[in-house]
Amino acid sequence: MHNIASIDLGSHTARLLIARVGDGCGVFEPLGVNGPIFTWQGTLIRS
């Protein structure tokens, strides 16, 4: 098992998701609703 991350830098929001995946067995587990899912608003267009 190891951790992977995705970042989506959008027009208004930046998001980071970290997930645990299995080594070749198809497991994908986002690390908790209150865990490392980070959202930051106002990146490029101000609200």
Place this chain on the structure above:
Amino acid sequence: MKRISAQASARAVTVLKDFSRTIEDWQVKRVVAVATGVVRKAANRNGFLKEIFEESDLRVSAISGEKEARLTSKGALGALGIKNPPFFVFDLGGGTTEFLLSLFPGHGKEGRVVDSVSLGAMMLTNAFLLSDPPAEAVVARLLRHLKVSELLVSMSDLLEGALMDFLEGEQHG
């Protein structure tokens, strides 16, 4: 062509430096970072992405509207367990909207894709909805804008093409 301002760039760099530290804390092995909407259309896109890399050590790629639509749809369909058409997926973002429509299996594995259009919740709010609640005249102006928007034109073209494919299939099938 619009540019990403120095202030907006600084905000993005601050956020991504924070993300970078978090990624390190979690001992992440692989990172995929993409930029959409405003970034892909910005005249100073390359300089902006270079600055992010230099400041945060994160290599961010600006992806096309079509790729964004495909990735969004892949995630949504996978999460919902939907494998076969018909389906319509759209992602209403801050600056753009992406959509993917597939009505028939003949549209291929991932369906037909229409590139993203410049209609976003924040863009429209900033352009039209400057008071809360908005005045009736303002709402009417926004609705007039939407009626002639590229999204609706694209959808109309898409549906017409899908219908023609279907009719041709009926004739030859």
